[in-house]
Amino acid sequence: MSMRLLLGWLCSLLLGGSIWFAVAGLPRRWSDALAVSGYAVLLGVLGSGLLVGLRRDVPGEGIFLATLPLLGVAIVVLLGVGYWRSRRASPALAVTVPPAESLPRWCWVLLALITLRFAFVLDEAILRPVFAWDAWNAWSLKAKTWFSLGQVPYLEPSAWWQDGGSAGRTALAWRYPELLSRAELWFAGAAGAWNEGAVATAWPVLWLALIAGCAGQWMALGVPRLHSLILAYMLASLPLLSVHAGLAGYADLWVAAALSFAVLSWLRWVRDGDRAQLLLAVLCTVLLPLLKFEGAVWALLLVGLALLVQVPVRWRWVGLGVGALLVVVAVIGSWLLQLPWLTLVGDTLSGAATSGDDVSRVTAAFAFVNGLFGQNNWHLLWPLLIACVIWRRDVLFRQRDAALLGLLVAGGLTALLCLFVFTPAAKWAASETAANRLVLHWVPLALSLLALLLRDVQWPARTQPSSPR
Amino acid sequence: MQRAVVVIVLVWFLLIGIFLEISPFQSPWPQQRYALEGAEFAALAGGQIDGDGLAITTPDENYGALLVRSVEIADAAQWPVLRYRFDSLAPSLEVAFLYRRADSPNDVRTVNLTRARMATGSIDLSRENDWRGAITEIGFAVYPVTQSVPPEQAFRPFVLRGAEFWSPSWTGRAAAVATEWSGRRAWSLMSISALGPDNGVVRSRSPVLLLALGLGFTLLLLTQFTPTTTLRTVQVIVVAVAAAWILLDLRWSLSFADRHAATRQVYAPLEWPQRQQQLADADVLAAAQSVRQALRDDGADPDTVRLLVDAKSDFLRARFIYHLAPARTGPLNLTGWRVATAETGPIYFATFEQPEPQFDAADSRLRIDSDFSVPARQIADAPPLRVYRIGPENTP
Numbered sequence: 042m043s044m045r046l047l048l049g050w051l052c053s054l055l056l057g058g059s060i061w062f063a064v065a066g067l068p069r070r071w072s073d074a075l076a077v078s079g080y081a082v083l084l085g086v087l088g089s090g091l092l093v094g095l096r097r098d099v100p101g102e103g104i105f106l107a108t109l110p111l112l113g114v115a116i117v118v119l120l121g122v123g124y125w126r127s128r129r130a131s132p133a134l135a136v137t138v139p140p141a142e143s144l145p146r147w148c149w150v151l152l153a154l155i156t157l158r159f160a161f162v163l164d165e166a167i168l169r170p171v172f173a174w175d176a177w178n179a180w181s182l183k184a185k186t187w188f189s190l191g192q193v194p195y196l197e198p199s200a201w202w203q204d205g206g207s208a209g210r211t212a213l214a215w216r217y218p219e220l221l222s223r224a225e226l227w228f229a230g231a232a233g234a235w236n237e238g239a240v241a242t243a244w245p246v247l248w249l250a251l252i253a254g255c256a257g258q259w260m261a262l263g264v265p266r267l268h269s270l271i272l273a274y275m276l277a278s279l280p281l282l283s284v285h286a287g288l289a290g291y292a293d294l295w296v297a298a299a300l301s302f303a304v305l306s307w308l309r310w311v312r313d314g315d316r317a318q319l320l321l322a323v324l325c326t327v328l329l330p331l332l333k334f335e336g337a338v339w340a341l342l343l344v345g346l347a348l349l350v351q352v353p354v355r356w357r358w359v360g361l362g363v364g365a366l367l368v369v370v371a372v373i374g375s376w377l378l379q380l381p382w383l384t385l386v387g388d389t390l391s392g393a394a395t396s397g398d399d400v401s402r403v404t405a406a407f408a409f410v411n412g413l414f415g416q417n418n419w420h421l422l423w424p425l426l427i428a429c430v431i432w433r434r435d436v437l438f439r440q441r442d443a444a445l446l447g448l449l450v451a452g453g454l455t456a457l458l459c460l461f462v463f464t465p466a467a468k469w470a471a472s473e474t475a476a477n478r479l480v481l482h483w484v485p486l487a488l489s490l491l492a493l494l495l496r497d498v499q500w501p502a503r504t505q506p507s508s509p510r
Numbered sequence: 511m512q513r514a515v516v517v518i519v520l521v522w523f524l525l526i527g528i529f530l531e532i533s534p535f536q537s538p539w540p541q542q543r544y545a546l547e548g549a550e551f552a553a554l555a556g557g558q559i560d561g562d563g564l565a566i567t568t569p570d571e572n573y574g575a576l577l578v579r580s581v582e583i584a585d586a587a588q589w590p591v592l593r594y595r596f597d598s599l600a601p602s603l604e605v606a607f608l609y610r611r612a613d614s615p616n617d618v619r620t621v622n623l624t625r626a627r628m629a630t631g632s633i634d635l636s637r638e639n640d641w642r643g644a645i646t647e648i649g650f651a652v653y654p655v656t657q658s659v660p661p662e663q664a665f666r667p668f669v670l671r672g673a674e675f676w677s678p679s680w681t682g683r684a685a686a687v688a689t690e691w692s693g694r695r696a697w698s699l700m701s702i703s704a705l706g707p708d709n710g711v712v713r714s715r716s717p718v719l720l721l722a723l724g725l726g727f728t729l730l731l732l733t734q735f736t737p738t739t740t741l742r743t744v745q746v747i748v749v750a751v752a753a754a755w756i757l758l759d760l761r762w763s764l765s766f767a768d769r770h771a772a773t774r775q776v777y778a779p780l781e782w783p784q785r786q787q788q789l790a791d792a793d794v795l796a797a798a799q800s801v802r803q804a805l806r807d808d809g810a811d812p813d814t815v816r817l818l819v820d821a822k823s824d825f826l827r828a829r830f831i832y833h834l835a836p837a838r839t840g841p842l843n844l845t846g847w848r849v850a851t852a853e854t855g856p857i858y859f860a861t862f863e864q865p866e867p868q869f870d871a872a873d874s875r876l877r878i879d880s881d882f883s884v885p886a887r888q889i890a891d892a893p894p895l896r897v898y899r900i901g902p903e904n905t906p
Contacts, residue, residue, distance in 0.1 A: 174828070189835075211841075211845065212844075234783075285702065416706035420758045
């Protein structure tokens with residue numbers, strides 16, 4: 042890894058860390074320290090991608106130096122805001138770090154296993170040139186082109202034919218969101234060349250950040266440290282998640298991280314009323330549609346639920362009606378403005394985006410369920426979650442954060458089940474190409490639900506209280 | 511409690527039997543065995559006798575090896591289990607079993623084999639429809655992993671120690687399932703979407719489902735037989751779930767390590783610029799470089815002219831376009847032949863492993879279909895690659 046690439050990483054992490062600092066101040070608890078190490082990667086890398094998008098005319102390695110001043114200004118401003126906010130905060134809020142709860146020695150084995158897995162996925166990502174189909178078909182194609190020519194526009198095919206200049210490009214993924222491609226461009230610029238191994242480092246680091254961020258937020262939500270560590274190991278051990286870290290290039294890991302961090306921050310706000318966490322939730326939610334179309338759907342689901350629970354009970358039906366009306370207005374507005382997302386939805390639901398023979402609903406449903414329970418993607422996650430929901434069902438009625446998370450996960454999986462069983466997208470379920478990748482978006486939250494369900498369980502050998510740390 | 515333990519053990523045995531698909535009418539052990547030493551096989555290239563085995567030290571022209579032997583198997587159904595043993599088989603190589611039937615001596619049938627974690631692997635050929643009748647010849651084809659390894663870098667010397675056919679038995683079926691459950695796997699394009707189907711045909715039932723059902727029944731039976739000892743039940747289940755999870759993680763960790771070993775074998779000795787040249791589809795990369803050169807030779811800037819691209823499959827077309835980047839490519843399945851609507855500037859067309867459209871050299875036209883053709887001039891003809899410049903200025 043070159044010094045330039047290291048500098049690029051350092052700048053991104055500084056940017057991400059300063060966003061947390063500006064919003065939530067210095068982390069003063071173990072849980073927040075762990076969470077910020079996760080959020081800093083997601084917010085920092087994607088923030089760098091957004092800043093790269095402001096220098097569209099600069100090609101090649103020059104994009105790195107052209108973006109550095111913007112990054113520097115952003116970091117200074119954010120640090121200034123954070124410092125100003127911390128000065129305004131009451132001294133009484135400047136709590137000291139409580140002593141860490143000791144963990145049994147065998148827990149170090151779990152940490153060692155996570156570290157070992159990280160070393161493997163990092164080495165795989167660096168060594169293997171971009172491999173997975175959509176990685177080079179959708180995101181790397183744009184980044185590679187932009188690295189050579191500057192950020193030329195990607196046009197729909199008829200506009201490409203009529204483009205009188207020489208800049209416009211087209212591709213099958215011309216309407217895909219471009220933030221991830223810009224993040225790739227940032228790392229290519231930092232590496233000083235279209236170095237696929239250097240670009241790929243972002244995926245294993247994000248994988249580790251996802252685990253750290255979730256573990257930190259679980260602890261902040263009152264999950265005991267030991268539980269959080271075990272669940273962090275379980276998250277790290279999930280096969281398809283490590284595949285997405287090792288075979289770098291897909292957007293699904295980023296969507297999973299942004300969705301998980303948005304929801305966990307929102308739950309902290311629901312539980313503790315911490316406005317900084319609400320702001321972090323908003324930031325992560327805003328990133329979702331910039332990553333992938335499905336991210337926009339998940340963002341709508343989250344925002345819809347978040348707004349609904351804020352509405353007084355007697356107004357909820359009215360709220361639902363207003364929400365439905367807004368959806369209709371959004372669809373009509375998108376149709377009038379010819380927004381690409383509507384075409385994508387239309388193509389998917391009509392079957393224009395899929396190819397191959399029709400498949401029966403039973404076949405599609407079986408393939409979807411087989412992906413959850415039968416294949417090697419998720420170990421025993423889904424049977425375990427179902428068993429724990431049945432065993433700890435009273436928690437869903439007693440604890441608001443667990444109930445809301447349960448509702449969200451159920452909503453997300455139901456949406457996927459409907460998509461892959463009742464629409465032409467069933468072909469993707471039957472061919473086992475897309476269903477598990479979209480399920481991946483919800484996997485960290487499924488483990489988070491497990492964490493909240495088991496939060497108050499007192500194991501006979503350990504009876505420490507489960508207060509937030 | 512003792513009664514519960516007995517019932518739980520019985521349930522687990524029953525589940526394992528169902529998941530292994532063991533027939534109660536078969537004997538526990540094979541009644542007959544037919545062993546073949548590796549040294550009895552003949553290699554088409556690079557073979558040397560190594561004790562009782564056959565060592566392959568150099569690859570054939572396809573970067574692999576073909577090992578064959580005549581046999582006299584009167585009825586394939588009597589020998590459903592094949593056991594095979596290789597030493598030092600590199601993670602970048604795959605193995606297929608070949609056989610020739612007496613009733614169709616000109617047809618060579620193939621069955622992809624799972625690379626065994628230990629030296630010896632097994633496959634239950636009774637699940638293969640074509641494994642029947644008299645068999646006259648068998649063999650093994652060893653070849654580079656198809657999608658994730660550059661063929662030129664894949665080969666490493668290995669030894670075929672031997673093969674053995676077993677008559678039907680529980681042991682044979684269990685060995686075949688054990689090979690499937692623990693086999694060495696390689697990355698494929700499917701790996702990013704689903705693990706299990708990513709290595710071809712799934713020949714066994716899911717061990718994940720076996721563990722899930724086993725744990726579910728265990729919990730059910732414990733709560734039925736010992737309703738008053740909830741704490742004990744929870745403890746037992748927690749330990750069992752932890753053990754099952756660790757077992758599955760160990761299995762996945764080994765599988766990931768196998769896949770990574772192939773990556774390290776090919777790419778670890780190289781610097782990053784060379785890594786990006788050593789690809790499983792290096793031929794497509796070379797074709798893309800030829801296209802760029804052909805455009806330059808024709809006086810065009812490869813990054814500014816419109817370049818329509820087509821290929822035999824969606825995958826090949828997309829790879830071709832990625833290797834051509836940052837060219838101003840238009841995938842033909844997306845853009846169509848709307849050349850008449852194009853703004854000024856030359857239009858080129860590159861096609862790879864795709865015979866259509868035909869080029870009529872006599873009147874310099876590309877025949878798109880029976881009703882539509884465009885004037886064109888061929889600027890590169892290096893099958894499977896063809897490149898044309900399209901436009902009225904090319905009409906003679």
